[in-house]
Amino acid sequence: MINYPNGKKAKKVVPEEKISTRKNFNAANRGMALENDLNLSNEYYRDANLAIITKRPTPIKVVKVDYTNGPKIIEAFFEKQSTTDYNGVYKGRYIDFEAKSVAGKTRFPLANITSYQFKHLEEVIAHGGIAFFIIEFRGHDEVYLLDAKILLDAYYEKKKSLTYEEIKEKGFLVPRLLSPRLDYLPIVNTLYFTE
Amino acid sequence: MINYPNGKKAKKVVPEEKISTRKNFNAANRGMALENDLNLSNEYYRDANLAIITKRPTPIKVVKVDYTNGPKIIEAFFEKQSTTDYNGVYKGRYIDFEAKSVAGKTRFPLANITSYQFKHLEEVIAHGGIAFFIIEFRGHDEVYLLDAKILLDAYYEKKKSLTYEEIKEKGFLVPRLLSPRLDYLPIVNTLYFTE
Numbered sequence: 001m002i003n004y005p006n007g008k009k010a011k012k013v014v015p016e017e018k019i020s021t022r023k024n025f026n027a028a029n030r031g032m033a034l035e036n037d038l039n040l041s042n043e044y045y046r047d048a049n050l051a052i053i054t055k056r057p058t059p060i061k062v063v064k065v066d067y068t069n070g071p072k073i074i075e076a077f078f079e080k081q082s083t084t085d086y087n088g089v090y091k092g093r094y095i096d097f098e099a100k101s102v103a104g105k106t107r108f109p110l111a112n113i114t115s116y117q118f119k120h121l122e123e124v125i126a127h128g129g130i131a132f133f134i135i136e137f138r139g140h141d142e143v144y145l146l147d148a149k150i151l152l153d154a155y156y157e158k159k160k161s162l163t164y165e166e167i168k169e170k171g172f173l174v175p176r177l178l179s180p181r182l183d184y185l186p187i188v189n190t191l192y193f194t195e
Numbered sequence: 196m197i198n199y200p201n202g203k204k205a206k207k208v209v210p211e212e213k214i215s216t217r218k219n220f221n222a223a224n225r226g227m228a229l230e231n232d233l234n235l236s237n238e239y240y241r242d243a244n245l246a247i248i249t250k251r252p253t254p255i256k257v258v259k260v261d262y263t264n265g266p267k268i269i270e271a272f273f274e275k276q277s278t279t280d281y282n283g284v285y286k287g288r289y290i291d292f293e294a295k296s297v298a299g300k301t302r303f304p305l306a307n308i309t310s311y312q313f314k315h316l317e318e319v320i321a322h323g324g325i326a327f328f329i330i331e332f333r334g335h336d337e338v339y340l341l342d343a344k345i346l347l348d349a350y351y352e353k354k355k356s357l358t359y360e361e362i363k364e365k366g367f368l369v370p371r372l373l374s375p376r377l378d379y380l381p382i383v384n385t386l387y388f389t390e
Contacts, residue, residue, distance in 0.1 A: 052318050054278050057254035060268065073255065076268040083249050087282060089291070092323025094284035123247050128287025 031101035034136045034143070038086065038099055041180035051185060053088030053095060056081065082116045090188060094129035096121060097148075105139035107161040110154060118155050121148040130192045134174065134184060137164060144171035145187045226296035229331045229338070233281065233294055236375035246380060248283030248290060251276065277311045285383060289324035291316060292343075300334035302356040305349060313350050316343040325387045329369065329379060332359060339366035340382045 035055070045051045059082075064075035084098040098121070100112045113133075121131040131148035150170050154162055172187045230250070240246045254277075259270035279293040293316070295307045308328075316326040326343035345365050349357055367382045 046318065049321070052315070052322050052324070057252045059252035060255045060257070060271070062255070071273055073271040073273070074269060076255070076271055078266055078268070089289035089319055089322045089324040092288060094287065094289040096284070120247070123241065124284055126244070127247050127284045129247070129284040 031136075034099055034101040034134070035085070037181040038134065041182045041184065042086070042088075044180035045185055051088060051090040051095070053086055053090070055086055056083065080114060080116075082114075083120045084117055090130075090185070091193060093192070094124070094127075095131075095188065096124045096129055097132045097134055099134040099136075101136040101138055103138050105137060105164060107163050108135055108137075108167060109161045110151070110159060113151065113155070118152060122152055125149065130188065132188070132191075134182070135167060135171070137167075140164070143174040143176070143182055143184075144168070145174055145184050145191075146171035147191065226331075229294055229296040229329070230280070232376040233329065236377045236379065237281070237283075239375035240380055246283060246285040246290070248281055248285070250281055251278065275309060275311075277309075278315045279312055285325075285380070286388060288387070289319070289322075290326075290383065291319045291324055292327045292329055294329040294331075296331040296333055298333050300332060300359060302358050303330055303332075303362060304356045305346065305354060308346065308350070313347060317347055320344065325383065327383070327386075329377070330362060330366070332362075335359070338369040338371070338377055338379075339363070340369055340379050340386075341366035342386065 039055055042051075042053045042055070045053060059079040060073075060076050061079050062073050062076045064073070066072045066074045084096055086099065087094070087096040089095065098113065098117055100108070102108055102112065124131045125148060133146045133148060133151055134143060135146055136143045144167050146167055147170075151162065172191070174187065175183045177183050234250055237246075237248045237250070240248060254274040255268075255271050256274050257268050257271045259268070261267045261269045279291055281294065282289070282291040284290065293308065293312055295303070297303055297307065319326045320343060328341045328343060328346055329338060330341055331338045339362050341362055342365075346357065367386070369377045369379045369382065372378050
């Protein structure tokens with residue numbers, strides 16, 4: 001889940017009526033635009049027969065279900081994704097990535113990634129999979145693909161963040177097109193398939 | 196989601212009190228035992244550094260969220276998984292499978308698998324991924340691994356089901372161990388990695 005919803009943010013958007021509909025819930029979530037662009041790009045790749053990459057659903061802990069008219073969940077909570085948002089197959093190989101959108105212009109705080117996600121991507125690499133991050137700087141209207149090892153190194157060096165300049169230097173700018181909206185697959189191809 | 200919950204089944208289990216807790220919800224779902232065994236087996240494989248295979252969360256359509264005390268979902272609905280339950284990486288390659296549990300002893304009805312899931316697994320194969328089914332016959336207390344192509348062929352031949360004997364013949368019995376509970380990875384290794 002990009003920019004996982006939290007109480008504070010949502011309250012800003014729906015201050016009076018505390019009960020939000022799906023629409024408000026989405027609007028509250030600025031990172032949803034990145035998620036939407038990636039989902040559309042993945043649909044494009046699927047239709048063009050290039051790769052099968054899917055988004056993992058947001059994990060939700062179901063507490064109460066009303067079965068009166070078919071199952072309707074009446075109490076549930078969002079859970080943190082313990083792995084990453086996206087995975088799939090490209091040229092037989094396993095691909096796994098996390099997408100994050102930040103509002104600021106100067107740095108990407110590592111606190112955006114959980115320790116579970118770092119561990120998961122590290123294991124993916126250990127098993128021969130391809131692991132990276134898609135990072136959007138909304139302040140620059142730019143999206144970068146960054147190999148997971150770069151953020152993993154920063155994580156183990158206990159850095160608090162990577163600067164925009166570091167990501168610009170070590171990452172790859174993802175072209176925004178009409179379709180696919182974020183054309184990251186050619187970068188994956190260059191980075192991981194030309195040995 | 197194994198044996199996706201539906202109104203009818205659930206009503207049998209919770210006839211008087213129409214509102215069920217998580218506990219009843221699980222108990223209503225006989226296939227959950229298979230899911231649980233697979234999740235534990237995948238944890239074992241992860242800890243043993245053999246493979247990273249995760250379960251996709253059940254997709255849930257969130258309609259209303261109450262933000263009074265942090266986000267609490269108060270109206271939501273189960274959605275059908277448009278892909279499969281499990282995917283991951285083994286020796287660099289992409290693995291994707293669907294797990295199903297049937298109560299009967301004689302046949303596996305293809306209606307257990309959606310056309311989206313057949314399409315998804317077909318695409319996975321086309322992109323060089325490994326695709327199979329894990330099928331439990333509870334009446335026999337047996338679990339089989341069946342290459343996806345076998346069920347895909349039956350699907351395109353418009354068969355209504357595969358018999359227990361066909362699955363016994365064309366599939367591979369998954370050993371039930373103490374740990375991992377369902378040791379399917381050696382079968383994957385033999386079937387897809389010895390060329």
